[in-house]
Amino acid sequence: MSKVVVRGFSISLDGFGAGPQQDLHNPLGVGGPEMFDWYFHTRSWRKMHGQEGGETGVDDEIAAQAMSGIGAWILGRNMFGPVRGPWPDESWRGWWGEEPPYHVPVFVLTHHARPPLAMKGNTIFHFVTDGIHSALEQAKKAAGGRDVRIGGGAATIRQYLRERLIDELQLTIAPVLLGAGEPLLANLDLRALGYECVKHMGGVRAAAHVVLRKRA
DSSP, rough: OOOOEEHHHHHHSEEEOOOOOOOOOTTTTTGGGGHHHHHTTTTHHHHHTTOOBBOOOOOOHHHHHHTTEEEEEEHHHHHHSSSOOOOOOSSOOSTTTSSSSSOOOEEEHHHHHHHHEOOOGGGGGEEEEEEEHHHHHHHEEEEEHHHHEEEOOOOHHHHHHHOOOEEEEEEEOOOOOOOOSSSSTOOHHHHHTTTTEEEEEOOSSSSSEEEEEOOO
């Protein structure tokens, strides 16, 4: 059965899903890449980038599962790029080069319309201007029975959590402190919203992996 999921999303010990001062040179904010040290060493990450080797074990299993069975993605505007406000033109085509890692339709939340953008590898970015519910409806239709992954950023995940639209969250808590940035769970009472922790695992590189699931 198709689910709405968050997978492979890292947060710092102090609860931030991205560091401060996000811009073209710091897409994850200052210090943000430190949260993904567990991921950069995995065999799955290296394979995705055309490299051999890499670590196996729990971290690699989490990395592999994060990309498995996904039929469509939803991203916030900041996850697509650093451009703010109305699109000045269509020159910005994402952070990932001409072949993004998604290979399925991706629905980008924005207040400013833009034509769909087809990339190599079957990724098509659709820019949705009428809110999170519309994006989810379109993504479910495009996913064809597979899961819809909410890729972030933190503010986008919070919006979907607040509406109880996410079925399952796999979060990785990295052993780093960012001090500031974009908080993931600020002002959310996950217990009252019906979520519970159903799984937790220690990773190879000190990160902790947890799975939260919405009760039926």
